[in-house]
Amino acid sequence: MKFTVIKNLQKDSAMSLILKGFLFFILLYILSDIFVMKSSFGISAEAVNSTLFGNEEAYIDPINESSFLEFWHTQIFFIMMILLTLSAVFIRVAKRSRAILTNALMITALVSLISLPLAFYISKFFIDIYVITYFIWHLVAIYMIFYSFWKLNARSI
């Protein structure tokens, strides 16, 4: 977290490069997450519905509670770590709209994670909320990564 107190990141070429490398890996994680989720849990409302509750026509068994809770537990940990580090870099390099975007990123990610058990235990209605917020936080995160890249290449930050 040394980068949070460096006065001019652009002049510190090593730290700037380290942050760019880190942002590249976060970008890779976020893009890979979409592909992995597409082939496993599902990224459309129908696919998530089939994973959670099964689909007789497609011969898909519903996910058992134990696997669901393990999946949810793991997702929370990974997302909280990714978003904390991404927001720390973004806040350091961005000046305007950083609070709005950080709020948007965190709130949509939280809603996405909370709506998962609500969909599983309470109502299928929350599947739509999960899918919508899942894509919003991914898009906001990708925007923040590219914006941070751009700012790290700017004259001074």
Added chain:
Amino acid sequence: MQEAYKLSILYYLAFSLLLIVSAIMLFEHKIGFSFSGVLEYYTGNEEKFIPAQSVAGILKIVLPHIFVFGLFAMVLLHFLVFTNIKYKKNIIILVYTIFAIALLEIFTPFMIIGGFKFFAYVKLFSFFALLALVLYLSWLLFHSIAYD
């Protein structure tokens, strides 16, 4: 500390609460909060067709938790540096206690399958103590960020 960083920390605390909720639900579903539940989960029960856990099986669960508990505790505790609480003497005790309880929570299953049934109580105690300490620390951080 910049206001925007306070925002990041507050959201991290919110995610931590969610992680605690998921941990409680997972523990309750897989093991249960009773002495017999913990004992049966690790040593098995033929009448209920519950297989006993092996050292390799426990190690498979323990391995990621060693890294995760260390990282999670380190990140949460290092936020204290940004607050005025860091100057209090009790914080050192809190840091030692969190890491010690986390170790106990991770390694008690090995004692249970080793025949020390008493450690089922230790497992339950350390699980709830760890959650309570994380909640207490989160409250300290929240209070410090919101009101100091």
